[in-house]
Amino acid sequence: MAKAHDVGRRGESMVAKLYRAAGARVWQSPGSRGSADLIARLPNGRTDYVQVKSTATSQAAWPGGRERGALKSRATRTKGRATAVVAQVDVRTGSVVRRSARDGRKLRPLS
Numbered sequence: 001m002a003k004a005h006d007v008g009r010r011g012e013s014m015v016a017k018l019y020r021a022a023g024a025r026v027w028q029s030p031g032s033r034g035s036a037d038l039i040a041r042l043p044n045g046r047t048d049y050v051q052v053k054s055t056a057t058s059q060a061a062w063p064g065g066r067e068r069g070a071l072k073s074r075a076t077r078t079k080g081r082a083t084a085v086v087a088q089v090d091v092r093t094g095s096v097v098r099r100s101a102r103d104g105r106k107l108r109p110l111s
């Protein structure tokens with residue numbers, strides 16, 4: 001069984017790769033400190049603050065209220081266009097579902 005830290009790092013790497021493939025510049029939080037695991041600046045000028053939730057056994061978790069609140073607050077304080085995103089990753093299948101941290105709606109695929 002994979003350790004939780006390894007599954008989490010693998011999930012973060014998968015999401016970072018997805019953003020980079022869409023032309024984004026991506027910064028990964030060292031040690032997953034702070035509200036966002038990844039910060040992605042997309043070519044259209046939008047910035048995504050991404051909290052990655054990974055699993056190797058079942059459906060990926062949803063962040064708790066305090067964690068989600070901190071992520072939304074960080075995106076709101078950013079000058080310009082910013083989005084608080086939760087990326088749910090199944091590392092077994094390689095699936096990544098991006099959702100708005102504000103209302104849980106599924107976001108469009110990155111282009």
